[in-house]
Amino acid sequence: MLARATGRSPALAAGALALVLGTPLALATTERGRASATIVQGVVVTEAVPMSFAAVAPPPSGGAIVLSTAGTIRSSGGFVFRGTPAPGAFNARGLPHHPTSVSFSTGNLVTGPGPAMRLGAFTNNAAPTFDGTAKMDFAVGATLVINPNQTPGQYTGTYAVTVNF
Amino acid sequence: MITKMQSRSLALAAATIAVGLGSQQALATSQTGTAKAAIVAAIVVTENTQMNFGFVIPGASAGTLVLPPTGAPTATNVTYLNGSVAGAWNATGTSGQPLVVTLDASDTITGPGPAMTIDTFSTDAPATFTSGSVNFHVGATLHVGTAATQTAGNYSGTYTVTVNY
Numbered sequence: 001m002l003a004r005a006t007g008r009s010p011a012l013a014a015g016a017l018a019l020v021l022g023t024p025l026a027l028a029t030t031e032r033g034r035a036s037a038t039i040v041q042g043v044v045v046t047e048a049v050p051m052s053f054a055a056v057a058p059p060p061s062g063g064a065i066v067l068s069t070a071g072t073i074r075s076s077g078g079f080v081f082r083g084t085p086a087p088g089a090f091n092a093r094g095l096p097h098h099p100t101s102v103s104f105s106t107g108n109l110v111t112g113p114g115p116a117m118r119l120g121a122f123t124n125n126a127a128p129t130f131d132g133t134a135k136m137d138f139a140v141g142a143t144l145v146i147n148p149n150q151t152p153g154q155y156t157g158t159y160a161v162t163v164n165f
Numbered sequence: 166m167i168t169k170m171q172s173r174s175l176a177l178a179a180a181t182i183a184v185g186l187g188s189q190q191a192l193a194t195s196q197t198g199t200a201k202a203a204i205v206a207a208i209v210v211t212e213n214t215q216m217n218f219g220f221v222i223p224g225a226s227a228g229t230l231v232l233p234p235t236g237a238p239t240a241t242n243v244t245y246l247n248g249s250v251a252g253a254w255n256a257t258g259t260s261g262q263p264l265v266v267t268l269d270a271s272d273t274i275t276g277p278g279p280a281m282t283i284d285t286f287s288t289d290a291p292a293t294f295t296s297g298s299v300n301f302h303v304g305a306t307l308h309v310g311t312a313a314t315q316t317a318g319n320y321s322g323t324y325t326v327t328v329n330y
Binding site for chain 2: 028029030031032033034035036037038039040041042043095165
């Protein structure tokens with residue numbers, strides 16, 4: 001009767017130890033996660049064609065003229081246009097099929113012999129993604145605000161195009 | 166006379182039932198202590214978000230992008246564009262128990278160019294299961310080759326997360 005009792009109690013103790021030691025190993029859980037990165041050899045934007053409104057004869061009251069991405073100019077009455085206007089043309093290179101967007105600087109001025117003129121309200125025909133060869137070419141239009149009695153002469157200015165990756 | 170005999174047999178029946186209940190309660194008491202050790206909960210680890218270093222432009226010399234468990238990555242000799250996200254994980258276990266996260270020393274991610282090493286894994290996991298379900302993040306350091314060697318494209322690989330008590 002005594003022998004049976006001691007024989008049984010080591011068996012119970014072993015069972016309890018197996019639980020304590022075995023539990024952390026059995027319950028440790030390992031999972032594989034995924035990690036990735038995309039290497040880009042730079043995003044490059046180059047201007048292929050400068051924007052030009054060509055020759056403009058404004059009425060004394062001035063006004064806004066709008067150059068479209070297709071290269072046409074429209075305005076209110078009284079304006080005379082000569083020459084061949086051109087939308088700005090840009091070539092961007094990024095990553096194949098990657099989404100992209102275009103944004104422009106603000107507060108741009110075109111300067112010359114008379115008061116500076118404001119250039120803004122930019123439009124563009126950029127695709128929403130780079131193509132399969134990582135290219136995205138696009139045209140840029142804008143609105144030029146001509147002041148009343150604007151002094152005749154050559155006016156030039158700059159604007160910044162940002163291709164957002 | 167008939168009435169007296171009926172009332173005595175009812176009394177005997179009641180006594181028998183009382184003894185039977187009493188002996189069962191006495192036997193049950195001796196077994197109560199052994200149940201405590203058996204209470205355990207298996208840990209389940211789940212990847213909710215894959216780790217991504219985003220878009221990276223290599224520099225003239227080899228560089229790194231350190232992606233912390235939370236917050237913005239830190240670039241050295243590379244240009245980081247956007248798109249990074251730390252690995253997001255969930256572990257379920259027993260509330261109040263220690264939570265030990267073990268991460269790899271180093272892994273590689275492969276793509277169109279030379280394999281890139283990811284190492285110095287880090288986590289924001291708490292030291293204990295603050296509840297039965299704990300969310301945590303895993304970051305790492307990406308080693309990028311030079312612009313001349315690290316071919317553009319997507320690189321991916323795996324890493325392991327082990328959770329233990």
